[in-house]
Amino acid sequence: MFHVLVHYHELALKGRNRKHFEYRLVHHIRRALKPLNHVHVDALQGRIRVKFEDESAWPRLEQQLKRIFGIVNFSLTRSVPLPHDNPDLTALKAAITSHLPTHSYETFRVSAKRADKRIAKTSMEVEREIGAAVVEQTGKKVNLSHPDLTILVELVPPEAYFSCHRESGPGGLPTGTGGKVVSLISGGIDSPVATYRMLKRGCKAVFVHFHGRPYLSRVSEEKVQDIVKLLTTYQLHSRLHLVPFGEIQSKIVLNSPPPVRVVLYRRLMLRIAAKIAEQEEAWGLVTGESLGQVASQTPENIVVVNQATTLPILRPLIGMDKLEIIQQAQAIGTFETSIEPDQDCCTLFVPKHPQTRCHLPSILRVEEHLDIPALIQQGLQESELMQFTH
Numbered sequence: 001m002f003h004v005l006v007h008y009h010e011l012a013l014k015g016r017n018r019k020h021f022e023y024r025l026v027h028h029i030r031r032a033l034k035p036l037n038h039v040h041v042d043a044l045q046g047r048i049r050v051k052f053e054d055e056s057a058w059p060r061l062e063q064q065l066k067r068i069f070g071i072v073n074f075s076l077t078r079s080v081p082l083p084h085d086n087p088d089l090t091a092l093k094a095a096i097t098s099h100l101p102t103h104s105y106e107t108f109r110v111s112a113k114r115a116d117k118r119i120a121k122t123s124m125e126v127e128r129e130i131g132a133a134v135v136e137q138t139g140k141k142v143n144l145s146h147p148d149l150t151i152l153v154e155l156v157p158p159e160a161y162f163s164c165h166r167e168s169g170p171g172g173l174p175t176g177t178g179g180k181v182v183s184l185i186s187g188g189i190d191s192p193v194a195t196y197r198m199l200k201r202g203c204k205a206v207f208v209h210f211h212g213r214p215y216l217s218r219v220s221e222e223k224v225q226d227i228v229k230l231l232t233t234y235q236l237h238s239r240l241h242l243v244p245f246g247e248i249q250s251k252i253v254l255n256s257p258p259p260v261r262v263v264l265y266r267r268l269m270l271r272i273a274a275k276i277a278e279q280e281e282a283w284g285l286v287t288g289e290s291l292g293q294v295a296s297q298t299p300e301n302i303v304v305v306n307q308a309t310t311l312p313i314l315r316p317l318i319g320m321d322k323l324e325i326i327q328q329a330q331a332i333g334t335f336e337t338s339i340e341p342d343q344d345c346c347t348l349f350v351p352k353h354p355q356t357r358c359h360l361p362s363i364l365r366v367e368e369h370l371d372i373p374a375l376i377q378q379g380l381q382e383s384e385l386m387q388f389t390h
Helices: 015-033 055-065 090-098 123-138 190-200 219-235 246-254 258-280 299-306 322-332 360-367 372-382
Strands: 002-007 039-043 048-052 073-081 107-114 149-156 159-163 180-184 204-211 237-244 284-286 384-389
Touching (some): 002 159, 090 159, 107 123, 123 149, 180 190, 180 258, 190 322, 246 258, 299 360
Parallel strands (some): 107 149
Antiparallel strands (some): 002 048
16 A cells, blocks of 8 residues: 655644635545545545555656645655554664665755654654664765755654655645636636636636637637646636627627727626626636736726626736746646637737727727627627536
8 A cells, every 4th residue: 555645734824714625625636536546535634645556556646636736745655553652663764774765865864743742752853763773774974954865754643654755736725715716718828827826726717718700710719628628637627618709899899999999898708707707606707917918908907997897806917927927837838838829809800009098987988889788698698618527
């Protein structure tokens, strides 16, 4: 039997709500690992244990754990019995010295943690005793500041676990603890990163993509589907609403002056997304906007766009520059898909000189010439729903 010890950080600060967050994390780990055979997930004291029988399952298990929000790090460990009333370290020392890495190292340190403070020996005493055994067995030197090797020991009666390597998780909060949000997803770089950042805060995302058909091809839709598939590896199940926006844009073009059309597009998108959020029982909308990046993202235009809905509009990238956004897109794996050429509705019927400082009264006067409820209904009726499961 193999063991993985999973650690969290932010959950431990939740006070009376800690048990709820732990439960959601355990539940999500079980769902994520369900396709693997003979895997068992248990909550221990201050950590989570994953037990599995088939060593060949480790690469897939490791890959999935790296995508589970709430996990700060995890280790593939070995274990030996550790009676609570008599914590003799003889068996533990023998197991550690016989399973030390074969790669070259000159210095080491031992880092021990006790899950139960009633264990007679303190963490420091355990570190000293195991360290002395390693020195005696290998002749290596102890270096507490910058060791070549760190031996990780966790005393969780009735067993003691040890390993020499720790993998990083994504951190954040468990999926679902932040409620449900609707993400306006495009085929570009920004909105997938914005969605990822909200997933990391525990939100469950429902996706809405506005495409340019019948005037443009399906390329942007195909890109978005690939991006949603990737993001689904974090939340395991996703819903994607595909809303045709080309005809709606053409009606706006016929009844509005060119400089304000971009803001009108954005306001109508938010109205349609808000209706979908109502259907999906979501509490907010997510966009990939960054302050000052394009004409619709100036302070004045953001204020005007906000007035289109009473739902909270979440902009996780608002203070990030393009280079920072690109770096995160590369880190999460969406960048290569996002930079593929496509035809996006954002480029359809865009004026040469969009207004950067719109005022709400003037926008409302323009919208009097548009049948806003009918346009919203058109978008909702013609939308398609796709579902993805990891």
